[in-house]
Structures are given as structure tokens and as C-alpha cells.
Amino acid sequence: MGLTASEISVTYNRGTVAQQRALDGVSFCIEAGEVVVVVGVTGSGKSTLLKSLAGLVKPDSGSVAVDGAPLPDPPARAVGIVFQNPERQLFGETVLDDVAFGPRMLGDPDPISAAEQALARVGLDPATFGQRSPFSLSGGEARRAAIAGILALGARYVLLDEPTVGLDGSGRRAVVEIVRRERERCGIAVVTHHPDPFLPVASRIVALRDGRVVFSGTTEDAVRHPEQYVSAGLQLPELLEIQVEALRRGAPLARVGSTAEDVASVLLDARRRSS
Amino acid sequence: MRVLSIGQYIPTDSPVHGLDPRTKLGVVALVTVALFSVTRFEAFAVLAGLLVLAVRLSRLPVRSVLRGIKAVGVILAITLAAHSLRWGSPPAGVPSAGSLWLDPAGAMTGVFFAVRIVLLVVTTSMLTLTTSPVALADGLERLMRPLAVFGVPVGDVAMMLTVALRFIPTTAYEAEQIMMAQAARGARFDQGGPIRRAKALVPVLVPLFVNLFRRADVLAIAMESRCYASGRRRTRMKELVMRASDWFVLIGSAVLCVGLALVM
Numbered sequence: 001m002g003l004t005a006s007e008i009s010v011t012y013n014r015g016t017v018a019q020q021r022a023l024d025g026v027s028f029c030i031e032a033g034e035v036v037v038v039v040g041v042t043g044s045g046k047s048t049l050l051k052s053l054a055g056l057v058k059p060d061s062g063s064v065a066v067d068g069a070p071l072p073d074p075p076a077r078a079v080g081i082v083f084q085n086p087e088r089q090l091f092g093e094t095v096l097d098d099v100a101f102g103p104r105m106l107g108d109p110d111p112i113s114a115a116e117q118a119l120a121r122v123g124l125d126p127a128t129f130g131q132r133s134p135f136s137l138s139g140g141e142a143r144r145a146a147i148a149g150i151l152a153l154g155a156r157y158v159l160l161d162e163p164t165v166g167l168d169g170s171g172r173r174a175v176v177e178i179v180r181r182e183r184e185r186c187g188i189a190v191v192t193h194h195p196d197p198f199l200p201v202a203s204r205i206v207a208l209r210d211g212r213v214v215f216s217g218t219t220e221d222a223v224r225h226p227e228q229y230v231s232a233g234l235q236l237p238e239l240l241e242i243q244v245e246a247l248r249r250g251a252p253l254a255r256v257g258s259t260a261e262d263v264a265s266v267l268l269d270a271r272r273r274s275s
Numbered sequence: 276m277r278v279l280s281i282g283q284y285i286p287t288d289s290p291v292h293g294l295d296p297r298t299k300l301g302v303v304a305l306v307t308v309a310l311f312s313v314t315r316f317e318a319f320a321v322l323a324g325l326l327v328l329a330v331r332l333s334r335l336p337v338r339s340v341l342r343g344i345k346a347v348g349v350i351l352a353i354t355l356a357a358h359s360l361r362w363g364s365p366p367a368g369v370p371s372a373g374s375l376w377l378d379p380a381g382a383m384t385g386v387f388f389a390v391r392i393v394l395l396v397v398t399t400s401m402l403t404l405t406t407s408p409v410a411l412a413d414g415l416e417r418l419m420r421p422l423a424v425f426g427v428p429v430g431d432v433a434m435m436l437t438v439a440l441r442f443i444p445t446t447a448y449e450a451e452q453i454m455m456a457q458a459a460r461g462a463r464f465d466q467g468g469p470i471r472r473a474k475a476l477v478p479v480l481v482p483l484f485v486n487l488f489r490r491a492d493v494l495a496i497a498m499e500s501r502c503y504a505s506g507r508r509r510t511r512m513k514e515l516v517m518r519a520s521d522w523f524v525l526i527g528s529a530v531l532c533v534g535l536a537l538v539m
Binding site for chain 2: 015018051054056074076080081083086088089090091101102103105106135149150153
């Protein structure tokens with residue numbers, strides 16, 4: 001069950017000088033209630049993986065299934081995808097109108113209610129923001145409105161491509177908070193170059209390199225076996241790097257922390273136990 | 276949008292890519308004039324041979340060159356149909372379906388015009404596939420330079436062309452991304468009649484234009500911050516130089532095209 005990709009391969013511009021293998025036999029899975037953080041250098045295939053899972057790119061080989069069945073057409077009811085800089089896709093006269101676009105397209109009998117609920121779920125009061133022009137919103141508000149546009153579809157799996165890019169600190173925290181809350185309703189995949197804020201909510205981290213999965217595991221696995229994660233050409237998030245260094249220096253870490261407070265507790269506990 | 280060849284430069288090390296953009300613009304102009312002057316299929320065969328040679332020398336994938344033809348498929352179909360199909364009582368011995376019948380002479384004319392369109396599209400595709408937008412704008416600027424005497428802002432026009440050509444692929448990519456994003460929200464662009472399909476594009480065109488205006492604003496500020504000012508005389512980092520190969524190609528094409536136009 002879950003949203004699964006089995007051995008999928010994708011090649012762009014096949015048969016031209018610009019031919020490029022984006023995914024090479026990737027298998028991937030998100031279960032309901034999970035948050036999977038997908039990392040990798042630029043061009044590693046992260047965005048293509050999301051597009052394939054959302055049915056927007058057809059794999060050359062392999063298959064994508066949602067809860068054991070092929071992707072429905074349109075897939076939006078089952079899988080929602082939020083692209084990079086989603087606020088650039090807003091077009092409605094009002095925020096409410098824009099968020100209601102998806103439910104209306106899918107034939108929802110009450111698209112306005114669905115839109116109001118989705119706005120509330122991303123922390124935008126429908127009474128305050130609903131009738132505003134989407135072009136008058138701040139960067140963080142527009143991002144949340146765009147995410148609401150996907151949540152309003154009621155998808156069982158939500159895919160977020162670089163959801164925090166270009167946002168300030170409070171904008172990033174708001175997006176992480178949405179992910180934390182929404183995981184109770186659906187399975188979520190987050191593609192990002194900056195996994196740090198998502199570590200506390202991440203069930204697993206998947207690292208891609210050259211269109212292949214080179215690491216898949218928990219934050220604990222990343223700290224205990226950093227060589228696999230690093231083989232993706234990436235640096236570990238700082239909070240995990242500190243704990244890798246502590247282990248290397250012989251600190252007996254009982255577990256791995258994923259927030260600053262948690263890491264401090266883990267390190268203090270290790271010091272107490274070693275002394 | 277993917278079928279449009281125009282503006283999609285494919286960088287490759289080839290003799291055609293290495294030609295001066297003015298040479299290529301000149302050859303395209305000559306071939307265009309020849310295509311519209313000749314009246315016989317034999318002349319098209321000679322020009323097609325010239326194009327095949329150019330494609331071989333350019334080392335471009337044939338599929339990329341032919342992609343432009345797909346974009347004018349509807350025009351080709353209309354051209355053929357308009358010339359070859361007649362309505363009324365069919366003469367004896369011609370294929371017909373009810374009152375609709377095929378005029379063999381008209382069909383030949385239709386094929387003639389269709390071949391002309393195909394050759395024209397391949398010729399212009401070859402220009403844009405083998406010449407970078409910047410080189411193309413440089414070439415146009417040099418060719419238009421004499422107009423500066425009459426007060427034409429040649430430099431600004433060239434810069435406008437460079438920027439416009441440079442942003443064709445970017446805009447096409449952005450339109451594709453917005454279409455995907457709206458498709459992910461359940462939008463369908465391939466269903467219904469022409470009006471419904473046109474309406475379905477509103478969620479794509481509004482954000483596309485908003486983003487284009489934003490980008491234009493940022494680009495203008497970035498250019499001004501690097502001291503760009505309209506009307507000022509600017510030097511070029513790379514001056515265009517016509518080499519012997521350019522003169523050979525240009526003169527050879529001129530002789531061939533003028534000869535065809537006069538004889539055929």
C-alpha cells in the first residue's frame with residue numbers, strides 16, 4: 001500500500017543531443033502518515049521523481065501505484081503536487097477563488113467550502129484572506145495559499161517540491177508546521193536542498209544521485225552510517241553532522257536528536273554517561 | 276510548445292554553426308526569394324539538395340530539424356485541401372465522395388505550395404538551430420547598422436531582439452511548468468471544443484504574463500545597474516568577421532539562387 005514507484009526510469013529528450021537520463025530504476029514509497037524527505041544535488045532527479053509520482057511525467061519503464069492500484073485519471077484526487085514557487089501559479093481574482101479552482105475542476109459539489117477549509121488548514125483565515133487578490137499577498141502568505149490550493153483537492157498523498165525556497169524564517173516555520181499537521185491526514189514527500197527544518201517531522205530521508213537512490217533511512221541511520229548519505233554528494237544537515245562528530249570522538253549517543261534542543265539533550269546525556 | 280523549433284539553438288561544433296550569422300541570414304534571404312520565384316518542382320529538388328547538404332554538415336539530429344514541420348502541419352493540411360478538393364458535380368474519372376471531388380491539377384498545385392512551405396520552415400529552422408540568439412541579434416544589428424544614419428535606434432532594437440530571443444525557451448519552460456501545476460489541480464487542456472480549450476488556458480496565461488512582467492522589471496533594473504542606457508553607442512566584446520568560407524557560401528548561394536530564380 002501507499003504511494004509507490006517501482007523501478008521507474010525516465011529519460012528526457014530521447015534521441016536528441018540533449019538526451020538526459022533523469023531517473024534510473026528508482027523504487028520509492030510513501031505510506032500514509034509518513035513524511036519522506038528527498039534530497040540530492042541539482043539534476044539528481046528529485047523533481048522528476050515527484051512529477052512521476054504525480055502522473056505528470058510518464059516513466060519509460062517501471063510503474064507507479066497508489067494504494068495498490070494504478071494512478072487514477074486525473075490523479076489529483078489521490079496525489080497532489082506543489083511545485084517550486086507555487087505562488088507563481090496563482091491566477092484567481094480572489095484567494096478563495098484560486099484555492100477553489102482545483103475542487104471545481106474535479107467536480108466537487110461545494111468547492112468554496114473545500115477552499116475555506118484548506119485555507120484554515122494552512123493558517124490563513126478565510127474571512128481575512130479569502131476575498132483578497134492573490135497578487136496582494138506576502139511571499140509566505142502566497143506560498144501557503146498555493147499549498148492550500150492542493151490541500152483543497154483532498155489528496156491522500158501530497159508532494160512538495162522545495163516548499164521553503166525563498167521564504168524567510170517565519171515562512172519556513174509555517175510550512176514545516178503545515179507538514180507536521182497534514183501528516184495526520186496524508187502521506188507527504190518533501191523535496192528540498194535544505195532538509196534541516198524538516199528533520200523533526202521526517203519519517204525517512206531518501207538521497208538521490210544521478211537518478212538513483214543512494215541512501216534511504218531515518219535520521220538515526222544517516223548519523224550512524226553517514227558515508228552512504230555523503231555518497232550522494234551532499235553534506236549532512238548540521239544538526240546531524242554534530243552528532244556524527246560526537247560519535248567519531250567516542251561519545252556514547254543513546255539516540256539521535258533532530259532539533260537543537262533535542263541534540264543538546266542527547267549530547268549532555270552522553271557526557272553524563274561517559275563521565 | 277515543444278514542437279516549436281524557432282529559438283531553440285542546439286550548440287554543436289560544425290561548419291554551419293561556425294559561419295558568420297550575417298552569412299546565414301543572407302543565405303536564408305536568398306533561399307526564401309528563390310523559393311518564391313521558382314515555378315518548377317526541379318528547382319525545389321535542387322534547393323532541397325542544398326538543405327540536405329547543410330543539415331548533414333550541421334551535424335544536427337534530423338528529428339530536431341524536422342520538428343518545425345510538425346508545427347505547421349495544420350497549415351500544410353489546409354493548403355493541400357484548399358487546392359485539391361472541389362465541391363459540386365465531379366467530372367468523369369476523378370475520385371469523389373458525394374459532391375466532394377479531388378481535382379488532380381489542383382492537388383499538384385497544393386503539393387507545390389506545401390513543398391514550398393516545408394522548405395521554408397526547414398530553412399528558417401536551420402538558421403535558429405545553428406545560430407545562438409545573441410549571434411543572431413549581433414548579425415541583425417550589423418546588417419541594420421546603416422539605418423542608424425536615418426535615426427533608427429539600431430542598438431536598442433538589437434538588444435530588444437536579443438532579450439526576446441533569449442527568453443523564448445525560458446518562457447516556454449515556464450508555461451510548461453504552469454500547465455503541469457494547473458494539471459495537477461485537475462485542469463484539462465486537451466478536452467472540449469476550441470472555445471473550451473481557449474478558456475482552459477486562462478489559468479496558464481494569467482500567471483505567465485504576471486511573471487513575465489515581473490521578470491522584465493527585474494531585468495530592466497539589473498541592466499540599468501550595469502550601466503545600460505538607451506541610445507548609447509556600445510562596443511562589442513566579439514566583433515563579427517567575415518571569413519573566406521563565409522564569402523564562399525554567400526556567393527555560391529547567391530549564384531545558385533539567382534540562377535534558379537531566373538531559369539526555373
